[in-house]
Amino acid sequence: MKDLGDKVASGAAWMMGLRTFQRFMGLISTVILARILVPEDFGLVAMAFALYALVEMIGAFGLDLALIRDQKAERHHYDTAWTIKLIYQSLGALALILAAPHAAAFFDDGRVEAIVYAFAAISFLHGFENIGIVAFRKELTFRKEFLFGFGKKASAVVVTIAMAFYLQSYWALVLGSLTSAIVGLSLSYGMHPFRPRLSLSGWRDLIGFSAWITFNNAAMYGQGRGPDWIVGRLEGAAGLGAYRVASDIAKLPSSELYAPIMRAVFPGFAKVSHDLPRLRRGYLLAQGMVTLLTVPAALGMVGVAAPLIWLLLGENWLVTIPLIQVLAILGATRILHGNRFSLFMALNKPYWVGIFVLADVLITLPLMGYLLWAGYGLEVAVWSKVIASTLLLPFGVMLVSHFLQMQSKDFFAVVWRPVAASLAMLGVLLGTSNALPELTSSAAGAIHLLALVPVGVATYAIGLVALWFATGCPPGAEARALEMANERGLLRSRWAFPLRFLLTKTSAPRSSQTAEKKDSP
Structure with missing residues (x-):
């Protein structure tokens, strides 16, 4: 058990290091690219990526999680997972090719069609990636997982920046993503000796695990990428580009503090999920700590958004300042939601995660679409996300209070200060x-x-x-x-x-x- 604990702790450190590296490289890339490209360039790629992400979400069956969960998984299970992924990604690539002209028509921009074709190639390449790399996580060899992620991210950033200087075009962003897919495919076979074969013999053991994962992924896609379709359609590439960059920057301070805490909290909840008094104390303490550290980071972004954009992105991106401020407020409200999701997973009630996210989507998207259609502008429309998050918060608190057999005031007692x-x-x-x-x-x-x-x-x-x-x-x-x-x-x-x-x-x-x-x- 001590050896297992050491491996888990070491793995957590490697994964936190990978996340920090990816976020840092992403921020550096955004700062440099924002000085070369314009919001419209980011918006065009975001339009195509919204369709690509939809295809990827549908195929996120959680097969890797099923292999990690099943300690007795055999060779034919790995072959089956690889075969299912290869078939789906190939069909997904074909679907993207067929949908490309329609996506361009939907967004009323012919340039989107060629970008979708490029993402179809990326989808096809992902299908061939070696399933053997799942063993990095299953066997707790997170150092290799770190190196794999490092190679993909570093190559993408280098190529994207180089192509941006050379092409002065949105194609730099596309070529960076294509490079990441090619490098990932190469590394997957270079770093692990497993060589997959075509087989579907183990499909029954794998598919049954993925039902709730697929549901939750679909809801989260609607929450994360649903607005892209509305903003891209009604505000065009420039509006969507400003929205995506603002979203990435607004959530940066809170998410970088929040995510590592949640990684530590979930195993703790799971460990004492059978002991209600200890779970209740742990939940309240964790929620208090998360709020204490991350809410000031989120609201602080509201106060420093203007000078931060002037310093990092420059005059061409001033339109993102009010968007960042609203989305930073959204981040503060979601912090009060997030610890609840870890609790639901620990209590083996994962469906509540998807239900709450779906409710958020059903409030946000119609309201955002109406506000943009009525001409209120993007700055007002993004408030729909804050409204949805705020409306759902008390219902979540009541549900947690029910599961933990406590009063709602116990929750607010640890967060109000x-x-x-x-x-x-x-x-x-x-x-x-x-x-x-x-x-x-x-x-x-x-x-x-x-x-x-x-x-x-x-x-x-x-x-x-x-x-x-x-x-x-x-x-x-x-x-x-x-x-x-x-x-x-x-x-x-x-x-x-x-x-x-x-x-x-x-x-x-x-x-x-x-x-x-x-x-x-």
């Missing part, structure tokens, strides 16, 4: 920003950020500590964060004396806090 402190921080950021010189250049953007970031951090920290102290220093996320900082020696300096004092004022005795910590996942 970080949310209140974050809102106060946002108010200070907006006021400070208005007092600074007008933004007219990248240099001014850098100066604004140097002023705003420290002000935001200090305001949030002071506000959070003040609210915690005013409510009697209750045990929870704030107390646990101070304990962790103290255990790592971060409270030894003179300036940290007030925090050490607050740690001693926690309402629960030290011994009971320790016991609670041991009982929590």
